[in-house]
Amino acid sequence: MEERDDRKYESSYNDITVHELMLRDDSRTLAYKKFIEENPHFFKRKVVMDVGAGTGILSLFAASAGAKKVYAVEASNISKLCKKIIEKNKVDGIVQVIHGRVEEVSIPEKVDVIISEWMGFYLLHESMLQSVIVARDRFLKQDGQIFPSIANLYACPTSLKSHHDEVNKFWKNFYGYNFKSTTTSNKEPKILTINPKDLISDPHLITAIDLMYADVNDFNIISTSLKFAFTKHDIMRGIALWFDVIFGNEDDDNEPITKKISQASNTLLESSGTSLQVFSPGSNIMKPVTLSTSPLHPATHWKQTVIPFFESYFVRPGSWFKCEMILTQDELHKRRYNITVEVEDSGGDKEEDEISDVSDDIRAELEELVKNKMEEN
The missing domain is CATH 2.70.160.11 (Hnrnp arginine n-methyltransferase1)
Structure with a gap:
């Protein structure tokens, strides 16, 4: 039942209008942009994982801040569009789009930073909080950072x-x-x-x-x-x-x-x-x-x-x-x-x-x- 519920949740993000709603939320998007731009030393020459990457905007911010490598993990089929956007912005040499659940995917290295926009209504409803915690336990270096924290x-x-x-x-x-x-x-x-x-x-x-x-x-x-x-x-x-x-x-x-x-x-x-x-x-x-x-x-x-x-x-x-x-x-x-x-x-x-x-x-x-x-x- 839990796996079926996860699949249903993930499929809801196949709809581009859901991502457009989030991207048009200036308070949301600009908070991530501002933090990354004002703290580039946490991203420059670092390995970053974007959990629930969606259309890839956070991955693009990290790449622009000088990240060495960004793993953009997205469980829904919107990952196909994410890959096109990454290629269109000529950062596909830095950002690797991975289609799959962060609980199941594999990457060849530990990461310095995890970024994610995981929050749902009243913070917890339909959120990806548990996925971010799993990503931390599986992939984050001991001295790594999670944003937001x-x-x-x-x-x-x-x-x-x-x-x-x-x-x-x-x-x-x-x-x-x-x-x-x-x-x-x-x-x-x-x-x-x-x-x-x-x-x-x-x-x-x-x-x-x-x-x-x-x-x-x-x-x-x-x-x-x-x-x-x-x-x-x-x-x-x-x-x-x-x-x-x-x-x-x-x-x-x-x-x-x-x-x-x-x-x-x-x-x-x-x-x-x-x-x-x-x-x-x-x-x-x-x-x-x-x-x-x-x-x-x-x-x-x-x-x-x-x-x-x-x-x-x-x-x-x-x-x-x-x-x-x-x-x-x-x-x-x-x-x-x-x-x-x-x-x-x-x-x-x-x-x-x-x-x-x-x-x-x-x-x-x-x-x-x-x-x-x-x-x-």
């Missing part, structure tokens, strides 16, 4: 107001009929672009992954307790997930960055892409780059993943919400996760009636009434 997953309560209002407006008058009942029937996770104004707390770190030390079994279950303090009067309708990845490595005291990030997670609440002063012992100073999918940053094709609640809560500054978030790897589809949010306690006032069920005017009045009442308290 660190991945962080965040969670933050949201009012979903912009989305909520847009959906209600659409269904309220659907070809002259009221279809608003459809808005309460679907509580499945959604891929949306969240308006930053709809974030009602500071984000919290769910997990930090260091690609140099991670094990494939680390991600079977990810569980963490979260306590959010609300920053405004609003209505909590769900939790938004997003991630960032950091192109960096261990610093000069050889302590894994994930430990430092975990200790300082509350200082990274905005997922702001803060530059870390990162060093690689015995080499030039590394100039780190962060690719963020936060609502506070330019939109990416990953957007944000929203877990809608079945119940909504009125919240106010100083109130709080405590929950256990559990991401469990699906037994049949290993590239997918089941996400559970278990409410442990709340300092917000549970909403007795769905505000979405009343008119916009009444809803606005009700929200103002609740806000004034909370201010009195």
Whole structure:
């Protein structure tokens, strides 16, 4: 079943439109380009492996930075197009396109660097994380590097107001009929672009992954307790997930960055892409780059993943919400996760009636009434 699921996943990347979507994502593509161009000493005269090469853009960046050899490993049939692109750009003497799974291919040498754009929705959905770890264990030299090096997953309560209002407006008058009942029937996770104004707390770190030390079994279950303090009067309708990845490595005291990030997670609440002063012992100073999918940053094709609640809560500054978030790897589809949010306690006032069920005017009045009442308290 797992092998069949992998084959299905790989075949989905035969579609050129999937790759066009990713290539047109400037935030994504330029982050890789910027890091490689600003840190050429990690690529010049080095052997590089591009895991999940796709159409080969990362391999081209590495070749342009002076790589001695690049192995572009791609499991889907898009590898044929990748080979044409490599030849068209006259770097086929440097870049070797290999059609196959990184778990199964062979190359004649160890590599100095692994690069990969492996991230999926909410970082882990349909991702290639396990393939990158396998590539590291099979092919990376002991003193090698992986880029990006660190991945962080965040969670933050949201009012979903912009989305909520847009959906209600659409269904309220659907070809002259009221279809608003459809808005309460679907509580499945959604891929949306969240308006930053709809974030009602500071984000919290769910997990930090260091690609140099991670094990494939680390991600079977990810569980963490979260306590959010609300920053405004609003209505909590769900939790938004997003991630960032950091192109960096261990610093000069050889302590894994994930430990430092975990200790300082509350200082990274905005997922702001803060530059870390990162060093690689015995080499030039590394100039780190962060690719963020936060609502506070330019939109990416990953957007944000929203877990809608079945119940909504009125919240106010100083109130709080405590929950256990559990991401469990699906037994049949290993590239997918089941996400559970278990409410442990709340300092917000549970909403007795769905505000979405009343008119916009009444809803606005009700929200103002609740806000004034909370201010009195």
